[in-house]
Amino acid sequence: MKSSNTKTIVFVTGAFVSNSGWNPWKAYFEAKGYTTYAPAWPFKDAPAAELRKRQPNDTDLAALTLTEVIDHYANFVKSLPEKPIIIGHSLGGLITQVLVNRDLAAAGVAIHSVPPQGIIPYEFSFLKAGYKVLGLFSSLKKTYLMSLADWQYAFTNGMSLEDQIKSYEENTIPESKTVGRGGLGSAAKVDFKKPHVPLLLTSGDKDNIIPASLNTRNFKAYKANGSVLEYKEFPGRNHYVLGQPTWTEDADYILEWLDRN
Numbered sequence: 001m002k003s004s005n006t007k008t009i010v011f012v013t014g015a016f017v018s019n020s021g022w023n024p025w026k027a028y029f030e031a032k033g034y035t036t037y038a039p040a041w042p043f044k045d046a047p048a049a050e051l052r053k054r055q056p057n058d059t060d061l062a063a064l065t066l067t068e069v070i071d072h073y074a075n076f077v078k079s080l081p082e083k084p085i086i087i088g089h090s091l092g093g094l095i096t097q098v099l100v101n102r103d104l105a106a107a108g109v110a111i112h113s114v115p116p117q118g119i120i121p122y123e124f125s126f127l128k129a130g131y132k133v134l135g136l137f138s139s140l141k142k143t144y145l146m147s148l149a150d151w152q153y154a155f156t157n158g159m160s161l162e163d164q165i166k167s168y169e170e171n172t173i174p175e176s177k178t179v180g181r182g183g184l185g186s187a188a189k190v191d192f193k194k195p196h197v198p199l200l201l202t203s204g205d206k207d208n209i210i211p212a213s214l215n216t217r218n219f220k221a222y223k224a225n226g227s228v229l230e231y232k233e234f235p236g237r238n239h240y241v242l243g244q245p246t247w248t249e250d251a252d253y254i255l256e257w258l259d260r261n
Helices: 019-031 048-053 066-078 091-101 124-134 148-154 161-171 177-182 212-221 247-260
Strands: 008-012 035-037 085-089 107-111 199-204 229-234
Touching (some): 019 161, 085 091, 124 148, 148 161, 199 247
Parallel strands (some): 008 035, 008 085, 085 107
């Protein structure tokens, strides 16, 4: 049965940003006949501006773990009448890979995915863009909010200052340092040898925080077992790929890929 026969999509949000970033994607796929969902993480179901007002003393969010976020999405997916297509971005891409590994998806698309456990992210740009969320020199009881300067480097490099500021105000929210650390542990484990439903990994050649080379190693970690596995690198994409003017080209490619698989 092709994944395209499944008419439900669950979008999985990454770290640092509001789930509202999926709204244009939801509208795009709903216009193609899909039913779509983009559930917020626990303790993030509020507008970005409101969540920023809670910084840094949102103790519930600060205590949130990656395991809890993954289970939150797993339970949501299990509540649906059919296995959905799962599409995730960044840490949401990692969560997508985990949920595919758990046999909870009809197909999976991991966009600029944080790599699973065992794939060492040694790229300098990754370390520069992402180390602060680990909270190595600060309290885990306080949340982390990416500064505009960090947002410009990690997400919106190459964009105009006006667009960088606008995207920051619309999307950026506090993050749990505990979740960030979880990406280094067993919660992020994927069995690369296990057969799986069709899985597409995408990357962008301008992405600083999840560079294409890291996505390539993620893709190559999977072992050939007859499962559909594809990789696509898009030119000109930074980590704000979901909101760049080119996002419809990415969505078009994903839709065509789903139709093929």
